[in-house]
Amino acid sequence: MTGCVRPFFTRSWTAPAGLAFFLAVSAAHAQQAASAPGGAPNTLDTVKVTGQRSNGSVDPSIVTAAKNKVLSRNYASSCAFMSGYSAADDDVTLAYMRDFNMLDNASNEAERFSDLSPDGNAKTQSVASGLSSPTADTASGLSAQTPGVTCSAADNRFAAGRNWIARKDKSLTQAFDAYEAGNYVEARARFEEGWKKLGYEEAALMLARIQLLGLGTPASTTKAIEWLREVVDARYDPVKDRLQFDPKHPDNINTRIEAALLLARIYLTGQGTPRAPAQAYKWWSKALDYGFEPAGTLLAQAHLSGIGTQIDVKPALAYLEAAGAAGDTKALYMLGQLYHHQLPKQPPGIPLDLNRAGAYFGAAAKAGHLEATYEAARMLDLGEGTPAPAPERAIVLYKDAALRGHADAQNALATYFYRGEAVAQNFVTARQLFQAAAQRRQPDAMFNLAVMLAQGEGGDKDMASAYAWCAISKSLGNDQAATALPVLRAKLTPEEAARAEAMLKPAPKKS
Numbered sequence: 001m002t003g004c005v006r007p008f009f010t011r012s013w014t015a016p017a018g019l020a021f022f023l024a025v026s027a028a029h030a031q032q033a034a035s036a037p038g039g040a041p042n043t044l045d046t047v048k049v050t051g052q053r054s055n056g057s058v059d060p061s062i063v064t065a066a067k068n069k070v071l072s073r074n075y076a077s078s079c080a081f082m083s084g085y086s087a088a089d090d091d092v093t094l095a096y097m098r099d100f101n102m103l104d105n106a107s108n109e110a111e112r113f114s115d116l117s118p119d120g121n122a123k124t125q126s127v128a129s130g131l132s133s134p135t136a137d138t139a140s141g142l143s144a145q146t147p148g149v150t151c152s153a154a155d156n157r158f159a160a161g162r163n164w165i166a167r168k169d170k171s172l173t174q175a176f177d178a179y180e181a182g183n184y185v186e187a188r189a190r191f192e193e194g195w196k197k198l199g200y201e202e203a204a205l206m207l208a209r210i211q212l213l214g215l216g217t218p219a220s221t222t223k224a225i226e227w228l229r230e231v232v233d234a235r236y237d238p239v240k241d242r243l244q245f246d247p248k249h250p251d252n253i254n255t256r257i258e259a260a261l262l263l264a265r266i267y268l269t270g271q272g273t274p275r276a277p278a279q280a281y282k283w284w285s286k287a288l289d290y291g292f293e294p295a296g297t298l299l300a301q302a303h304l305s306g307i308g309t310q311i312d313v314k315p316a317l318a319y320l321e322a323a324g325a326a327g328d329t330k331a332l333y334m335l336g337q338l339y340h341h342q343l344p345k346q347p348p349g350i351p352l353d354l355n356r357a358g359a360y361f362g363a364a365a366k367a368g369h370l371e372a373t374y375e376a377a378r379m380l381d382l383g384e385g386t387p388a389p390a391p392e393r394a395i396v397l398y399k400d401a402a403l404r405g406h407a408d409a410q411n412a413l414a415t416y417f418y419r420g421e422a423v424a425q426n427f428v429t430a431r432q433l434f435q436a437a438a439q440r441r442q443p444d445a446m447f448n449l450a451v452m453l454a455q456g457e458g459g460d461k462d463m464a465s466a467y468a469w470c471a472i473s474k475s476l477g478n479d480q481a482a483t484a485l486p487v488l489r490a491k492l493t494p495e496e497a498a499r500a501e502a503m504l505k506p507a508p509k510k511s
Contacts, residue, residue: 118160184216221272243291247327281308296323336360358385407440431458446473
Protein backbone atom coordinates (compact mmCIF):
# COMPACT_ATOMS: atom_id res chain seq x y z
CA MET A 1 0.00 0.00 0.00
CA THR A 2 1.45 3.36 -0.96
CA GLY A 3 1.96 6.10 1.59
CA CYS A 4 -0.69 8.32 0.06
CA VAL A 5 -3.49 6.36 1.71
CA ARG A 6 -3.40 6.49 5.49
CA PRO A 7 -5.95 5.78 8.17
CA PHE A 8 -8.10 8.74 9.12
CA PHE A 9 -7.72 8.09 12.84
CA THR A 10 -9.51 10.98 14.44
CA ARG A 11 -11.74 10.41 17.41
CA SER A 12 -14.42 12.35 15.66
CA TRP A 13 -17.92 12.96 16.84
CA THR A 14 -21.20 13.54 15.10
CA ALA A 15 -23.07 16.73 15.92
CA PRO A 16 -26.50 16.19 17.48
CA ALA A 17 -29.33 16.17 14.99
CA GLY A 18 -31.16 18.89 16.89
CA LEU A 19 -33.90 18.83 19.43
CA ALA A 20 -35.67 15.96 17.69
CA PHE A 21 -38.71 17.68 19.17
CA PHE A 22 -41.49 15.71 17.61
CA LEU A 23 -39.83 12.37 18.24
CA ALA A 24 -39.09 13.19 21.86
CA VAL A 25 -42.75 13.88 22.47
CA SER A 26 -44.18 10.67 21.18
CA ALA A 27 -41.56 7.93 21.16
CA ALA A 28 -41.54 6.80 24.77
CA HIS A 29 -45.07 7.22 26.00
CA ALA A 30 -47.70 7.70 23.33
CA GLN A 31 -46.45 6.18 20.09
CA GLN A 32 -48.87 5.74 17.20
CA ALA A 33 -49.21 2.11 16.14
CA ALA A 34 -49.64 1.50 12.44
CA SER A 35 -51.58 -1.71 11.95
CA ALA A 36 -51.42 -3.82 8.82
CA PRO A 37 -54.78 -4.84 7.28
CA GLY A 38 -56.08 -7.81 9.19
CA GLY A 39 -53.06 -7.84 11.47
CA ALA A 40 -52.25 -6.79 15.00
CA PRO A 41 -50.92 -3.27 15.66
CA ASN A 42 -47.44 -2.44 16.71
CA THR A 43 -46.76 -2.85 20.42
CA LEU A 44 -48.36 -0.13 22.53
CA ASP A 45 -47.38 0.85 26.03
CA THR A 46 -48.73 -1.71 28.46
CA VAL A 47 -51.53 -0.49 30.66
CA LYS A 48 -51.45 -2.34 33.94
CA VAL A 49 -54.69 -2.93 35.74
CA THR A 50 -54.39 -1.85 39.34
CA GLY A 51 -56.75 -2.26 42.25
CA GLN A 52 -57.38 -4.30 45.33
CA ARG A 53 -57.26 -8.03 44.78
CA SER A 54 -57.46 -10.83 47.30
CA ASN A 55 -54.11 -12.31 48.23
CA GLY A 56 -55.56 -15.03 50.40
CA SER A 57 -54.99 -13.19 53.68
CA VAL A 58 -57.13 -10.10 53.07
CA ASP A 59 -60.90 -10.29 52.84
CA PRO A 60 -61.69 -8.73 49.44
CA SER A 61 -65.12 -7.66 50.68
CA ILE A 62 -63.61 -5.21 53.20
CA VAL A 63 -63.76 -1.53 52.18
CA THR A 64 -61.45 1.01 53.76
CA ALA A 65 -63.44 4.17 54.35
CA ALA A 66 -62.40 7.77 53.99
CA LYS A 67 -63.11 10.29 56.74
CA ASN A 68 -64.63 12.89 54.47
CA LYS A 69 -65.20 13.99 50.92
CA VAL A 70 -61.98 15.83 50.46
CA LEU A 71 -62.65 16.82 46.87
CA SER A 72 -66.31 17.80 46.64
CA ARG A 73 -69.64 17.43 48.45
CA ASN A 74 -71.27 16.92 45.05
CA TYR A 75 -69.89 13.44 44.45
CA ALA A 76 -70.90 10.50 46.59
CA SER A 77 -68.21 8.51 44.78
CA SER A 78 -65.61 10.62 46.56
CA CYS A 79 -66.09 8.12 49.36
CA ALA A 80 -66.18 5.07 47.13
CA PHE A 81 -63.05 2.90 47.16
CA MET A 82 -62.33 5.37 49.81
CA SER A 83 -58.58 5.26 50.00
CA GLY A 84 -55.60 3.44 48.68
CA TYR A 85 -53.10 1.68 50.90
CA SER A 86 -51.57 3.85 53.57
CA ALA A 87 -48.98 2.66 56.07
CA ALA A 88 -50.84 4.68 58.70
CA ASP A 89 -53.88 2.45 58.21
CA ASP A 90 -51.99 -0.83 58.15
CA ASP A 91 -53.26 -3.33 60.72
CA VAL A 92 -49.76 -3.96 62.07
CA THR A 93 -49.07 -0.23 62.38
CA LEU A 94 -52.39 0.41 64.09
CA ALA A 95 -51.87 -2.45 66.54
CA TYR A 96 -48.45 -1.09 67.40
CA MET A 97 -49.87 2.39 67.94
CA ARG A 98 -52.63 0.98 70.19
CA ASP A 99 -50.13 -0.93 72.32
CA PHE A 100 -48.15 2.22 72.94
CA ASN A 101 -51.20 4.47 73.39
CA MET A 102 -50.26 6.49 70.31
CA LEU A 103 -53.84 6.81 69.09
CA ASP A 104 -55.70 9.79 70.50
CA ASN A 105 -58.97 7.94 70.13
CA ALA A 106 -60.53 5.15 68.13
CA SER A 107 -61.90 7.56 65.56
CA ASN A 108 -58.38 8.18 64.29
CA GLU A 109 -58.42 4.76 62.73
CA ALA A 110 -59.77 4.40 59.23
CA GLU A 111 -63.17 2.76 59.19
CA ARG A 112 -63.50 -0.62 57.53
CA PHE A 113 -66.61 -2.51 56.66
CA SER A 114 -67.69 -5.40 54.48
CA ASP A 115 -69.42 -4.67 51.19
CA LEU A 116 -71.80 -7.48 52.17
CA SER A 117 -73.03 -5.45 55.16
CA PRO A 118 -71.99 -1.79 54.92
CA ASP A 119 -74.12 -0.85 57.96
CA GLY A 120 -72.24 -3.36 60.13
CA ASN A 121 -73.11 -6.74 61.62
CA ALA A 122 -71.68 -9.21 64.06
CA LYS A 123 -68.90 -10.10 61.62
CA THR A 124 -67.72 -6.51 61.26
CA GLN A 125 -68.80 -5.02 64.55
CA SER A 126 -65.24 -4.46 65.72
CA VAL A 127 -64.22 -2.56 62.61
CA ALA A 128 -67.52 -0.89 61.79
CA SER A 129 -68.73 0.19 65.19
CA GLY A 130 -67.98 3.81 64.41
CA LEU A 131 -70.09 3.90 61.25
CA SER A 132 -72.98 6.27 60.86
CA SER A 133 -76.45 4.96 61.38
CA PRO A 134 -78.57 4.13 58.33
CA THR A 135 -80.74 7.18 58.89
CA ALA A 136 -78.36 9.94 59.90
CA ASP A 137 -74.75 10.96 59.76
CA THR A 138 -73.92 11.77 63.36
CA ALA A 139 -70.68 13.54 62.51
CA SER A 140 -72.15 16.02 60.04
CA GLY A 141 -75.76 16.18 61.15
CA LEU A 142 -76.84 15.35 57.59
CA SER A 143 -79.37 12.73 56.65
CA ALA A 144 -78.13 9.47 55.25
CA GLN A 145 -79.13 10.50 51.73
CA THR A 146 -77.62 14.01 51.79
CA PRO A 147 -74.19 14.42 50.21
CA GLY A 148 -71.89 16.31 52.53
CA VAL A 149 -68.30 16.88 53.46
CA THR A 150 -68.44 13.89 55.79
CA CYS A 151 -69.11 10.50 54.25
CA SER A 152 -72.64 9.39 55.10
CA ALA A 153 -74.20 5.97 55.43
CA ALA A 154 -75.44 6.33 51.86
CA ASP A 155 -71.84 6.84 50.77
CA ASN A 156 -70.86 3.66 52.61
CA ARG A 157 -73.52 1.74 50.73
CA PHE A 158 -72.37 3.26 47.44
CA ALA A 159 -68.79 2.24 48.20
CA ALA A 160 -69.93 -1.23 49.21
CA GLY A 161 -71.81 -1.70 45.95
CA ARG A 162 -68.87 -0.47 43.92
CA ASN A 163 -66.46 -2.76 45.75
CA TRP A 164 -68.79 -5.73 45.27
CA ILE A 165 -69.09 -5.06 41.52
CA ALA A 166 -65.33 -4.58 41.16
CA ARG A 167 -64.37 -7.86 42.76
CA LYS A 168 -66.89 -9.73 40.61
CA ASP A 169 -66.23 -7.85 37.40
CA LYS A 170 -64.07 -9.43 34.68
CA SER A 171 -64.72 -6.95 31.87
CA LEU A 172 -61.28 -5.33 31.99
CA THR A 173 -59.42 -8.64 31.95
CA GLN A 174 -61.59 -9.86 29.09
CA ALA A 175 -61.02 -6.59 27.21
CA PHE A 176 -57.23 -6.85 27.39
CA ASP A 177 -57.34 -10.53 26.40
CA ALA A 178 -59.42 -9.66 23.33
CA TYR A 179 -57.16 -6.73 22.46
CA GLU A 180 -54.01 -8.82 22.64
CA ALA A 181 -55.69 -11.45 20.45
CA GLY A 182 -56.46 -8.81 17.81
CA ASN A 183 -60.23 -9.03 18.38
CA TYR A 184 -60.73 -5.27 18.56
CA VAL A 185 -64.51 -5.28 18.21
CA GLU A 186 -64.84 -7.49 21.27
CA ALA A 187 -62.15 -5.54 23.10
CA ARG A 188 -63.95 -2.29 22.49
CA ALA A 189 -67.23 -3.73 23.78
CA ARG A 190 -65.60 -5.04 26.96
CA PHE A 191 -63.69 -1.78 27.58
CA GLU A 192 -66.96 0.14 27.23
CA GLU A 193 -68.60 -2.30 29.66
CA GLY A 194 -65.83 -1.73 32.20
CA TRP A 195 -66.12 2.02 31.82
CA LYS A 196 -69.89 1.99 32.33
CA LYS A 197 -69.66 -0.30 35.34
CA LEU A 198 -66.79 1.25 37.26
CA GLY A 199 -65.24 4.04 35.23
CA TYR A 200 -61.90 2.29 34.79
CA GLU A 201 -59.38 4.87 33.55
CA GLU A 202 -57.52 2.07 31.79
CA ALA A 203 -60.68 1.34 29.79
CA ALA A 204 -61.06 4.95 28.72
CA LEU A 205 -57.41 5.15 27.68
CA MET A 206 -57.64 1.99 25.60
CA LEU A 207 -60.88 3.15 23.98
CA ALA A 208 -59.07 6.35 23.01
CA ARG A 209 -56.31 4.31 21.35
CA ILE A 210 -58.80 2.12 19.55
CA GLN A 211 -60.57 5.18 18.16
CA LEU A 212 -57.35 6.97 17.27
CA LEU A 213 -55.92 4.00 15.39
CA GLY A 214 -59.21 2.81 13.91
CA LEU A 215 -58.93 -0.70 15.32
CA GLY A 216 -62.16 -2.53 14.53
CA THR A 217 -63.92 0.78 14.04
CA PRO A 218 -63.43 3.85 11.81
CA ALA A 219 -60.64 6.07 13.11
CA SER A 220 -61.92 9.14 14.91
CA THR A 221 -59.59 11.59 16.58
CA THR A 222 -62.59 13.49 17.93
CA LYS A 223 -63.86 10.45 19.81
CA ALA A 224 -60.33 9.58 20.92
CA ILE A 225 -59.97 13.04 22.45
CA GLU A 226 -63.32 12.62 24.22
CA TRP A 227 -62.12 9.41 25.85
CA LEU A 228 -58.77 10.96 26.79
CA ARG A 229 -60.58 13.86 28.43
CA GLU A 230 -62.52 11.36 30.53
CA VAL A 231 -59.16 10.30 31.98
CA VAL A 232 -57.52 13.68 32.49
CA ASP A 233 -60.68 15.40 33.73
CA ALA A 234 -61.35 12.83 36.46
CA ARG A 235 -61.14 14.09 40.04
CA TYR A 236 -57.52 14.41 41.09
CA ASP A 237 -55.90 14.45 44.49
CA PRO A 238 -52.49 16.14 44.09
CA VAL A 239 -51.21 14.29 47.16
CA LYS A 240 -52.46 10.75 46.57
CA ASP A 241 -52.69 10.68 42.79
CA ARG A 242 -49.45 12.46 41.84
CA LEU A 243 -46.86 10.11 40.37
CA GLN A 244 -43.68 9.52 42.32
CA PHE A 245 -41.21 9.63 39.43
CA ASP A 246 -38.58 6.90 39.54
CA PRO A 247 -35.55 7.75 37.36
CA LYS A 248 -34.56 4.07 37.35
CA HIS A 249 -37.90 3.24 35.72
CA PRO A 250 -38.82 6.40 33.78
CA ASP A 251 -41.42 4.60 31.67
CA ASN A 252 -43.52 3.67 34.70
CA ILE A 253 -46.34 6.17 34.31
CA ASN A 254 -50.03 6.17 35.14
CA THR A 255 -53.03 6.42 32.85
CA ARG A 256 -53.56 10.12 33.55
CA ILE A 257 -50.03 11.02 32.45
CA GLU A 258 -50.23 8.75 29.43
CA ALA A 259 -53.48 10.40 28.36
CA ALA A 260 -51.97 13.87 28.74
CA LEU A 261 -48.92 12.91 26.64
CA LEU A 262 -51.13 11.39 23.96
CA LEU A 263 -53.24 14.55 23.82
CA ALA A 264 -50.04 16.57 23.46
CA ARG A 265 -48.91 14.42 20.55
CA ILE A 266 -52.26 14.65 18.81
CA TYR A 267 -52.25 18.45 18.96
CA LEU A 268 -48.55 18.76 18.11
CA THR A 269 -48.82 16.65 14.97
CA GLY A 270 -52.36 17.62 14.00
CA GLN A 271 -53.45 14.01 13.72
CA GLY A 272 -57.09 14.16 12.68
CA THR A 273 -57.47 17.63 14.16
CA PRO A 274 -56.05 21.10 13.44
CA ARG A 275 -52.47 21.38 14.64
CA ALA A 276 -52.34 23.34 17.90
CA PRO A 277 -48.85 23.49 19.47
CA ALA A 278 -50.15 25.67 22.31
CA GLN A 279 -52.46 22.81 23.29
CA ALA A 280 -49.50 20.44 23.22
CA TYR A 281 -47.65 22.78 25.58
CA LYS A 282 -50.71 22.79 27.87
CA TRP A 283 -50.83 19.00 28.10
CA TRP A 284 -47.08 18.71 28.73
CA SER A 285 -47.64 21.12 31.60
CA LYS A 286 -50.44 18.88 32.87
CA ALA A 287 -48.20 15.82 32.66
CA LEU A 288 -45.61 17.67 34.74
CA ASP A 289 -48.28 18.61 37.28
CA TYR A 290 -49.24 14.95 37.47
CA GLY A 291 -45.68 14.08 38.49
CA PHE A 292 -44.03 13.11 35.20
CA GLU A 293 -40.74 14.98 35.57
CA PRO A 294 -39.49 14.38 31.98
CA ALA A 295 -42.38 16.56 30.81
CA GLY A 296 -40.27 19.45 32.09
CA THR A 297 -37.69 18.56 29.44
CA LEU A 298 -40.38 18.74 26.76
CA LEU A 299 -41.48 22.15 28.05
CA ALA A 300 -37.86 23.30 27.96
CA GLN A 301 -37.55 22.15 24.36
CA ALA A 302 -40.71 24.10 23.56
CA HIS A 303 -39.22 27.27 25.04
CA LEU A 304 -35.95 26.78 23.17
CA SER A 305 -37.64 26.19 19.82
CA GLY A 306 -40.72 28.41 20.18
CA ILE A 307 -43.18 25.57 19.65
CA GLY A 308 -46.43 26.32 21.45
CA THR A 309 -44.87 29.19 23.40
CA GLN A 310 -42.39 32.05 23.11
CA ILE A 311 -38.67 31.40 22.82
CA ASP A 312 -37.30 32.08 26.28
CA VAL A 313 -34.07 30.65 27.66
CA LYS A 314 -34.81 31.42 31.31
CA PRO A 315 -37.80 29.07 31.79
CA ALA A 316 -36.11 26.49 29.56
CA LEU A 317 -33.11 26.31 31.89
CA ALA A 318 -35.38 26.26 34.95
CA TYR A 319 -37.39 23.34 33.56
CA LEU A 320 -34.24 21.43 32.60
CA GLU A 321 -32.57 21.96 35.95
CA ALA A 322 -35.69 20.81 37.82
CA ALA A 323 -36.07 17.76 35.59
CA GLY A 324 -32.38 16.94 35.92
CA ALA A 325 -32.55 17.25 39.70
CA ALA A 326 -35.48 14.80 39.65
CA GLY A 327 -33.34 12.31 37.74
CA ASP A 328 -34.32 12.82 34.10
CA THR A 329 -31.13 11.96 32.22
CA LYS A 330 -32.36 13.62 29.01
CA ALA A 331 -32.52 16.94 30.86
CA LEU A 332 -28.97 16.54 32.16
CA TYR A 333 -27.73 15.65 28.68
CA MET A 334 -29.47 18.63 27.14
CA LEU A 335 -27.99 20.99 29.73
CA GLY A 336 -24.59 19.65 28.74
CA GLN A 337 -25.38 20.36 25.09
CA LEU A 338 -26.52 23.90 25.85
CA TYR A 339 -23.40 24.83 27.82
CA HIS A 340 -21.19 23.13 25.24
CA HIS A 341 -22.94 25.04 22.44
CA GLN A 342 -23.74 21.89 20.51
CA LEU A 343 -27.26 22.65 19.29
CA PRO A 344 -27.58 23.57 15.59
CA LYS A 345 -29.66 26.58 16.61
CA GLN A 346 -27.93 27.53 19.82
CA PRO A 347 -30.21 29.90 21.76
CA PRO A 348 -28.71 33.22 22.80
CA GLY A 349 -28.05 34.00 26.43
CA ILE A 350 -26.32 30.76 27.40
CA PRO A 351 -22.55 31.22 27.77
CA LEU A 352 -20.06 28.60 26.68
CA ASP A 353 -19.14 26.84 29.91
CA LEU A 354 -17.12 23.67 29.43
CA ASN A 355 -16.91 22.98 33.15
CA ARG A 356 -20.69 22.95 33.46
CA ALA A 357 -21.08 21.00 30.25
CA GLY A 358 -18.69 18.33 31.47
CA ALA A 359 -20.43 18.15 34.84
CA TYR A 360 -23.85 17.68 33.24
CA PHE A 361 -22.58 15.14 30.72
CA GLY A 362 -20.84 13.30 33.54
CA ALA A 363 -23.97 13.21 35.70
CA ALA A 364 -26.07 11.93 32.81
CA ALA A 365 -23.40 9.36 31.92
CA LYS A 366 -23.32 8.11 35.51
CA ALA A 367 -27.10 7.62 35.28
CA GLY A 368 -26.67 5.58 32.09
CA HIS A 369 -27.43 8.05 29.28
CA LEU A 370 -25.64 6.69 26.21
CA GLU A 371 -25.02 9.91 24.26
CA ALA A 372 -23.90 11.69 27.42
CA THR A 373 -21.44 8.88 28.11
CA TYR A 374 -19.84 9.44 24.73
CA GLU A 375 -19.79 13.24 25.14
CA ALA A 376 -18.21 12.99 28.59
CA ALA A 377 -15.55 10.66 27.15
CA ARG A 378 -14.87 12.98 24.26
CA MET A 379 -14.41 16.00 26.54
CA LEU A 380 -11.92 14.05 28.66
CA ASP A 381 -10.19 12.87 25.49
CA LEU A 382 -9.78 16.41 24.19
CA GLY A 383 -9.09 18.02 27.56
CA GLU A 384 -12.22 20.17 27.45
CA GLY A 385 -13.24 21.42 30.88
CA THR A 386 -10.20 19.71 32.39
CA PRO A 387 -6.63 20.95 32.96
CA ALA A 388 -5.32 18.45 30.43
CA PRO A 389 -6.53 15.52 28.31
CA ALA A 390 -7.30 12.41 30.36
CA PRO A 391 -7.18 9.49 27.92
CA GLU A 392 -7.25 6.81 30.62
CA ARG A 393 -10.54 8.17 31.97
CA ALA A 394 -11.86 8.73 28.47
CA ILE A 395 -11.21 5.12 27.49
CA VAL A 396 -13.35 3.85 30.36
CA LEU A 397 -16.32 5.86 29.13
CA TYR A 398 -15.64 5.12 25.46
CA LYS A 399 -15.66 1.41 26.29
CA ASP A 400 -18.94 1.74 28.18
CA ALA A 401 -20.60 3.47 25.23
CA ALA A 402 -18.96 1.20 22.66
CA LEU A 403 -20.25 -1.95 24.37
CA ARG A 404 -23.75 -0.46 24.17
CA GLY A 405 -23.43 0.05 20.44
CA HIS A 406 -22.43 3.72 20.13
CA ALA A 407 -20.72 3.97 16.75
CA ASP A 408 -18.66 7.10 17.45
CA ALA A 409 -17.42 5.58 20.71
CA GLN A 410 -16.48 2.36 18.89
CA ASN A 411 -14.51 4.34 16.33
CA ALA A 412 -12.76 6.40 19.02
CA LEU A 413 -11.86 3.34 21.09
CA ALA A 414 -10.55 1.58 17.99
CA THR A 415 -8.08 4.39 17.35
CA TYR A 416 -6.56 3.86 20.80
CA PHE A 417 -6.04 0.17 20.10
CA TYR A 418 -4.67 0.87 16.61
CA ARG A 419 -2.11 3.38 17.84
CA GLY A 420 -1.41 1.72 21.18
CA GLU A 421 -2.21 4.88 23.11
CA ALA A 422 -3.05 4.33 26.82
CA VAL A 423 -3.65 0.66 25.94
CA ALA A 424 -1.58 -2.06 24.37
CA GLN A 425 -1.60 -1.93 20.58
CA ASN A 426 -4.00 -4.54 19.16
CA PHE A 427 -4.85 -4.50 15.47
CA VAL A 428 -7.39 -7.32 15.79
CA THR A 429 -9.43 -5.44 18.39
CA ALA A 430 -9.10 -2.19 16.44
CA ARG A 431 -10.36 -3.81 13.27
CA GLN A 432 -13.29 -5.43 15.07
CA LEU A 433 -14.28 -2.09 16.59
CA PHE A 434 -13.94 -0.24 13.29
CA GLN A 435 -16.10 -2.86 11.63
CA ALA A 436 -18.77 -2.63 14.34
CA ALA A 437 -18.89 1.15 13.91
CA ALA A 438 -18.84 0.91 10.12
CA GLN A 439 -21.84 -1.39 10.19
CA ARG A 440 -23.62 1.40 12.08
CA ARG A 441 -22.77 3.80 9.22
CA GLN A 442 -19.98 5.72 10.95
CA PRO A 443 -18.10 7.29 7.98
CA ASP A 444 -14.67 7.61 9.64
CA ALA A 445 -14.82 4.02 10.86
CA MET A 446 -15.71 2.89 7.33
CA PHE A 447 -12.60 4.56 5.95
CA ASN A 448 -10.37 3.32 8.79
CA LEU A 449 -11.66 -0.22 8.25
CA ALA A 450 -11.00 0.11 4.52
CA VAL A 451 -7.37 1.03 5.21
CA MET A 452 -6.87 -1.93 7.54
CA LEU A 453 -8.49 -4.29 5.02
CA ALA A 454 -6.28 -2.96 2.22
CA GLN A 455 -3.14 -3.37 4.30
CA GLY A 456 -4.09 -6.70 5.86
CA GLU A 457 -3.88 -5.34 9.41
CA GLY A 458 -5.73 -7.25 12.12
CA GLY A 459 -6.88 -9.91 9.66
CA ASP A 460 -6.78 -11.02 6.05
CA LYS A 461 -6.14 -8.54 3.27
CA ASP A 462 -9.32 -7.86 1.26
CA MET A 463 -9.02 -5.21 -1.45
CA ALA A 464 -12.57 -5.63 -2.73
CA SER A 465 -14.09 -5.04 0.73
CA ALA A 466 -11.65 -2.18 1.30
CA TYR A 467 -12.83 -0.46 -1.88
CA ALA A 468 -16.51 -1.02 -1.03
CA TRP A 469 -16.19 0.46 2.46
CA CYS A 470 -14.16 3.37 1.14
CA ALA A 471 -16.81 4.09 -1.50
CA ILE A 472 -19.59 4.11 1.08
CA SER A 473 -17.53 6.36 3.35
CA LYS A 474 -17.05 8.80 0.46
CA SER A 475 -20.80 8.83 -0.21
CA LEU A 476 -21.34 9.86 3.42
CA GLY A 477 -19.00 12.81 3.08
CA ASN A 478 -15.58 11.58 4.22
CA ASP A 479 -12.99 13.65 2.35
CA GLN A 480 -10.15 11.22 3.06
CA ALA A 481 -12.16 8.44 1.44
CA ALA A 482 -12.73 10.60 -1.64
CA THR A 483 -8.96 11.03 -1.98
CA ALA A 484 -8.14 7.37 -1.37
CA LEU A 485 -10.81 5.81 -3.59
CA PRO A 486 -9.00 6.25 -6.95
CA VAL A 487 -5.81 4.86 -5.41
CA LEU A 488 -7.64 1.76 -4.22
CA ARG A 489 -9.46 1.40 -7.54
CA ALA A 490 -6.16 1.30 -9.43
CA LYS A 491 -4.93 -1.61 -7.30
CA LEU A 492 -7.97 -3.87 -7.86
CA THR A 493 -7.73 -6.90 -10.09
CA PRO A 494 -10.66 -7.45 -12.47
CA GLU A 495 -12.03 -10.11 -10.15
CA GLU A 496 -11.72 -7.83 -7.11
CA ALA A 497 -13.35 -4.98 -8.99
CA ALA A 498 -16.30 -7.20 -9.90
CA ARG A 499 -16.67 -8.39 -6.33
CA ALA A 500 -16.51 -4.84 -4.99
CA GLU A 501 -19.16 -3.80 -7.52
CA ALA A 502 -21.36 -6.69 -6.38
CA MET A 503 -21.01 -5.55 -2.77
CA LEU A 504 -22.01 -2.02 -3.64
CA LYS A 505 -24.87 -3.05 -5.94
CA PRO A 506 -26.16 -6.42 -4.79
CA ALA A 507 -28.33 -8.35 -7.21
CA PRO A 508 -32.08 -8.05 -6.54
CA LYS A 509 -33.63 -10.93 -4.66
CA LYS A 510 -35.67 -13.32 -6.71
CA SER A 511 -39.35 -13.30 -5.87
